[in-house]
Amino acid sequence: MRIPPQPSxxxxxxxxxxxxxxxxxxxxxxxxxxxxxPPWTQAGPPRREHMRRVAALLGEWARLRGxxxxxxxxxxAAGLLHxxxxxxxxxxxxxxxxxxxxxxxDKVLHGPAAAHRLREEGVADGELLEAVRFHTLGWPxxxxxxxxxxxxxxxxxxxxxxxxxxxDLRARAPxxxxxxxxxxxxxxxxxxxxxxxxxxxxxxxxxxxLAQGQPWANASEL
Ligand SMILES: [Fe+2]
Ligand SMILES: [Fe+2]
Numbered sequence: 001m002r003i004p005p006q007p008s009x010x011x012x013x014x015x016x017x018x019x020x021x022x023x024x025x026x027x028x029x030x031x032x033x034x035x036x037x038p039p040w041t042q043a044g045p046p047r048r049e050h051m052r053r054v055a056a057l058l059g060e061w062a063r064l065r066g067x068x069x070x071x072x073x074x075x076x077a078a079g080l081l082h083x084x085x086x087x088x089x090x091x092x093x094x095x096x097x098x099x100x101x102x103x104x105x106d107k108v109l110h111g112p113a114a115a116h117r118l119r120e121e122g123v124a125d126g127e128l129l130e131a132v133r134f135h136t137l138g139w140p141x142x143x144x145x146x147x148x149x150x151x152x153x154x155x156x157x158x159x160x161x162x163x164x165x166x167x168d169l170r171a172r173a174p175x176x177x178x179x180x181x182x183x184x185x186x187x188x189x190x191x192x193x194x195x196x197x198x199x200x201x202x203x204x205x206x207x208x209x210l211a212q213g214q215p216w217a218n219a220s221e222l
Contacts, residue, residue: 151184
C-alpha cells in the first residue's frame with residue numbers, strides 16, 4: 001500500500017533541464033507526444049483510438065492552462081501511454097509487478113504494469129508514472145497531471161454515456177482539474193456503493209484527499 005510520492009524532485013530537475021536547453025523529456029515520451037506508441041504496446045485498434053483521444057484532450061487542457069510546450073507534450077504522452085498494456089494477459093502482467101500490486105483485480109493491473117514498464121525503459125518522471133499507475137483507482141498524492149489523466153480517461157468524447165454531464169465537465173476541467181476529478185470520483189464511488197461493491201483503499205484515500213477541509217458528519221447527520 002505504501003509507495004513513496006517523489007515527483008517534486010524530478011519536476012525541478014525537468015525545470016532545470018529546460019533552463020539549460022537540454023531535452024527535458026525521455027525520447028519515449030517525446031515519441032508518445034507525437035502519437036507514436038512504443039513497440040511493446042499491447043492494445044488493439046479501438047483501445048489505441050481511445051488513447052489518442054485522451055492524449056488530445058490532455059494536450060488541449062495543458063494548452064488552455066498555459067502550461068507551455070514541454071508540459072503539453074508531457075501531458076499528451078501520459079494520455080497516449082496510460083493504457084499501453086491494457087490488452088495484455090493479466091496473468092503475465094501480475095507476475096512482473098512489485099508485490100504491492102499483485103493482489104489487484106485483473107482490470108486494474110494495466111496501470112501499474114505500464115508505469116513499471118516505462119520505468120524499466122528509463123522514464124524517471126515520477127509524477128507522470130504515478131498518473132499512469134493509478135489512473136483507474138485514483139491516488140491521494142496526484143497533482144494536476146494525475147487529476148487531468150484521471151478525468152480525461154473518463155471524459156474523452158468517444159465514450160457514449162451521460163454526454164451532457166461529461167461535456168460540461170470537459171469544459172470546466174482546464175480551470176478546475178481537482179474539482180472535476182472529485183465530481184467523477186464521487187460518481188464512481190456512488191456507482192460502486194449502490195451495487196454493494198467494495199472500494200479500494202487507494203480510491204478511498206483519493207476521496208479523503210479531495211474532501212480535505214470538509215467537516216466530518218455530526219452525530220445528528222445520517
Ligand atoms: Fe485504463
Ligand atoms: Fe483509458
